Amino acid sequence: MIRLEKVSYSYPDGTPALENINLAIKKGEFIAIIGKNGSGKSTLALHLNGLLKPQKGKVIIRGMDTRDISKLPGIRKLVGIVFQNPETQFVGRTVEEDLAFGPENLCLPPVEIRKCVDMALAETGFEKYRYRSPKTLSGGQGQFVALAGILAMRPECLVFDEVTSMLDPDSGTDVLERIRKLQRKGKTVVYITHNLEELHAADRIIVMDKGRIVLEGDPESVFADPSLQSLGLTLPSLIELAARLKTCGVAIPWEKTSSPHSFAEEICQLFLKT
Amino acid sequence: MPIILENVSFSYSKKTPLETSALRNINLRIEKGEFVGILGEKGAGKSTLLKLFNGLLNPETGTVRVDGLNTSSREAKRRIGMVFQQAADQLFCRTVYDEIAFGPLNFGYSRKEAEERVLEALEAVYLDQTMLHRNPFSLSGGEMQRVALASALALRPDYLVLDEPITGLDPVGKKEILETLKKVKDEGTAVIAVTHNLKGFFPLLEKIVLIREGKIAFQGTKEDYLKTGCVPLPPITSLMRELKERGLPVNPAVFTVEDALQEILRVRSVIEKESTSNTGK
Known part of the structure; x- marks a missing residue:
């Protein structure tokens, strides 16, 4: 669905942000991008719907080149981005208006716009905030509304740039659940995060460092890679615990490390079987 | 002397159709040198609570006292260092140096004293001196967050109040900032942090305040919190x-x-x- 070919990008002050990135994202895939601050994750995200254009190489979204201005409306309809700081993306005076902005921009008829907004409010459970100004919401609520704003546009591919950073753990899990549900319905998900705890369910993890892709694979193999530490990333605590228990003769299968609940279940089975 | 909140309530957009009650009947006491975590779901009232500490918001009912002082007094404001959720919101100077020196100069310290404090604060947040001449708005999110923290530390506050201080930092950055906070705390400053990062903060916290729908659902030591079966x-x-x-x-x-x-x-x-x-x- 999305293909990056030899993409390089430097910011105006000369800082190279991406160097020779090759990446293919399949339809319906849940792909996670991780890496430390300044590794180029967000710059990559901005390339996925043409907000930034590659200086070398090309980005192709379902056959459309992001450098072709006439294709941009089509590309933006396909790929929606949710940013880290919700305040940077509010445009409406009320939550409802904010949600209507995207679909209206896509030139949908009013009846359709109404439907999109209602659906987005229902999906996020935010009906009661319909007439509130997005600026009066708390940080976490704001992130929810920003998410709803993208949902209202019904894109086929969703890009999330650290969207759970301001959310309490429960809301974070809730957002992830919703994202997974979208993915099961066939949406493509690109998920950028520092929080490796969230990545158990990803199909594929891309690790970036200094503008390059340095590691790629399914979560189990990426988390088992010894170079992860030297890239400045720390393992989810349960996965780290499982790895250390293994060296002490307690083997916890990968799929049981996804939650404290399943982890505890497995340990009890191992220890209390006699 | 502590920060004491007595029967504090607060609503936004009072006497308009948009009136929303954010905090109700809060009684809270924070001692100097404590490491306090404020936990709760989104919209629970955590950030509102922090803004009451340094007089950015005034309680609708009840009182907030910092070491016995009214929060609108200059001295009370000096004693409280504040770092907001969005670091960019609190930066306004043209260089990192001016940004960090602003607080000390504003409170009447000499240029020399201010410079000393800038260098000390910069070191505490693990930034090097080449940063001093850069424009704060050209920095990455993580670096901005460090500058915001440094400008609060430059006041050598008695209470350091932080709203989600380590979001947006990578694991190494998180670890560094947490170490700084621990050091600040060990030197006798109270650290009060709203956080969702339990993995990073929990080992450091001594006291926990859990807010649910504008009310305090729990306050006490971390040990008691564990006994109550509370989440998160x-x-x-x-x-x-x-x-x-x-x-x-x-x-x-x-x-x-x-x-x-x-x-x-x-x-x-x-x-x-x-x-x-x-x-x-």
Whole structure:
């Protein structure tokens, strides 16, 4: 669905942000991008719907080149981005208006716009905030509304740039659940995060460092890679615990490390079987 | 002397159709030198609470006192260093140096004293001196966050109030800032942090305040918090609590992977010993 070919990008002050990135994202895939601050994750995200254009190489979204201005409306309809700081993306005076902005921009008829907004409010459970100004919401609520704003546009591919950073753990899990549900319905998900705890369910993890892709694979193999530490990333605590228990003769299968609940279940089975 | 909140309530957009009650009947006491975590769901009222500490918001009912002072007094404001959720919101100077020096100069310290404090604060947040001449708005999110923290530290506050101080930082950055906070706390400053990062903060916290729908649902020591069965908990602590509930004799008050490992291995050897002694009979 999305293909990056030899993409390089430097910011105006000369800082190279991406160097020779090759990446293919399949339809319906849940792909996670991780890496430390300044590794180029967000710059990559901005390339996925043409907000930034590659200086070398090309980005192709379902056959459309992001450098072709006439294709941009089509590309933006396909790929929606949710940013880290919700305040940077509010445009409406009320939550409802904010949600209507995207679909209206896509030139949908009013009846359709109404439907999109209602659906987005229902999906996020935010009906009661319909007439509130997005600026009066708390940080976490704001992130929810920003998410709803993208949902209202019904894109086929969703890009999330650290969207759970301001959310309490429960809301974070809730957002992830919703994202997974979208993915099961066939949406493509690109998920950028520092929080490796969230990545158990990803199909594929891309690790970036200094503008390059340095590691790629399914979560189990990426988390088992010894170079992860030297890239400045720390393992989810349960996965780290499982790895250390293994060296002490307690083997916890990968799929049981996804939650404290399943982890505890497995340990009890191992220890209390006699 | 502590920060004391008595019967504090606060609503936004008072006397308009948009009136929303954010906090109700809050009684809270924060002592100097404590490390306090403020937890709660989105929209619970955590950030509102922080803004009451330094007089950015005034309570609708009740009183807020900082060391016995009214929060609108200049001295009370000096004693409280504040770092907001969005670091960019609180930066306004043209260079990092001016940004960090602004507080001390504003409170009348000499240029020389201000410079000393700038360098000290910069070091505390792990930034090097080449940063001083850069424009704060050209920095990455993580660097901005450090500058915002440095400008609060430059006032050498008695209470350091932080709203989500380590979001947006990578794991190495998180670790560095947490170390700084621990050091600040050890030097006698109270650190009060709204946070969702339980994995990082939990080992450091001494006291926990849990806010639910504008009210305090729990306040007390971390140990008592664990006993009440409250959530949220960091994943490691959740795991230990589950193990205990399932009948393994573990101590659930564990916050790091290392301690969890030792505790699980200890329990394993206890169980093995029991089973061999049983078969021995």
